[in-house]
Amino acid sequence: MADMEIALDIQHLKKYFGGIKAVDGCTFQVPRGQISGLIGPNGAGKTTTFNLLTGVLEADSGEVIYNGENIVGLKPYEIFNRGISRTFQITRIYREMTVFENMLSASSMKMPVREARERAEQLMEFVTLTKLRGEYGGNLSYGQQKLLEFARALMTDPDLILLDEPAAGVNRTLLNNLLDHIHHLQEEQGKTILIVEHDMNVIMNHCEKVFVLDYGVKIAEGLPEDIQTNEDVIEAYFGHR
């Protein structure tokens, strides 16, 4: 893959928690302008990888190259300000702040206030939360919280969006709504999106490329249809036949 086509180049990324090898020399390249999926059984290291990519955890070793710069060791806010945004596996919206305040909190201080307010209004409309703009985040349904977190992650118009289990706990209607938004971002705005997800329908039907982790190591990558028949992946999920 040519450099221009790679949004994120992850090289030999490693994170141990005592004796547990959460991420053990993981290497893969996220293609630019596509929706990619990161899957694996429970405990495979998917969320840890996300936390390493966004600076929430500091890697023991390895590199993450983004726009020609190694971002390992940067603080989460520095990584965010470079154009990488994320959502969390269990929503981390601000429960005692209104929907509108949740949105404004993620705006850049360099952005004029009027512009930030307009952007927040547009995004709330995008995810159909305008009517709830004055409601506390904690009073929203779980699905609405997912939408809010998704919209909040878009406040600074990031180039790379990491979505951690966007489908978890979301009903089918809201999920379809969310997936439409994700496709809109990729197709209309050329955003790069990396999704961690257990819902295989989401991964197989919406991702162009899939990476599979097991015990902190990438065991496969390829097109969704190839991953479905990959022996290593089947073994990781179901054990030896």
Place this chain on the structure above:
Amino acid sequence: MAQNEHLRNFGMLAILIIILCALPSNINLYQRSVIMFTMMYVVLSLSWNIISGYTGYVSFGHVMFYGIGAYATGILVVDYGWHWIPTLFVGVFVSFVVSLIIGFPVLRLKGPYFAIAMLGAAEGTRVVATVWEDLTHGGEGIGLPNIENSFETYFAMLVVMLVTIIVSYWVGHSRFGIRLNAIREDEIAAESLGINSTFYKLFAFALSAIFPAAAGGIQAYKVLYIDPETEFFILVTIYMKLFAMFGGKGTVIGPILGTFVLYIVQEITWVKFPTAHLIAFGVFIVLVARFMPRGLMGFAIDKGWARKGMVH
């Protein structure tokens, strides 16, 4: 927020200021003192609210900055012959520097660890004020020149209160304040969404340290005698916390309302029940905590009398 809402809020503040300006020549010395100390606690509770209400770092040591301000005034007036007004600026500057020195390590702690560290820092400052006799006169304290100053101190406190309210209003209606709230709600999420929490916390901490120093300086000039036990008394911190929580922490109006109501209730119970006023005051607080756990502003929001959130 609509422009009208800002105008309405500043209109209310203007009315309050006009009333407070008109009052002193029409009331007696005791009443003047009560109102001056009420304004002082408005300054203290609003300041505490910046770091503890908005950012969620509950400080049990804010009396430290108040004490530093009091000592800056006491030392400079008595030992160096300064006029008392410029001493307030020195107190503010010293508090600002101390807040940065203490804040940088202490703000890495969270929850009860931060609270205990602040308590320890305040106690440490009290001990320094006690043992550094060459500078602070130690345990015997400092007596200031005995002159009638009730008008001067009243209006000085009014000015400091006005500045504190304006700064608090800015915090409470700006993205800076929203970012402090985000840190209170979830620091990891806040950092992941572009907020440099170390910078914001330190800024909020320093901001919350400077106004108590000014208030402490004025108070020292008013009471004419300071010593480590009274100027670093933990009850001062407890009061600022109590008043802010009673009114509604994390809001601008809450600490103002809480202080005016609670300080005056305390004063009335003291006058009416001199032997049992602390019990009566305590019962009042227990009832409020039971029935209005989020304070007066939380109660008003639940009843639909006030809007949710800081920015609309």
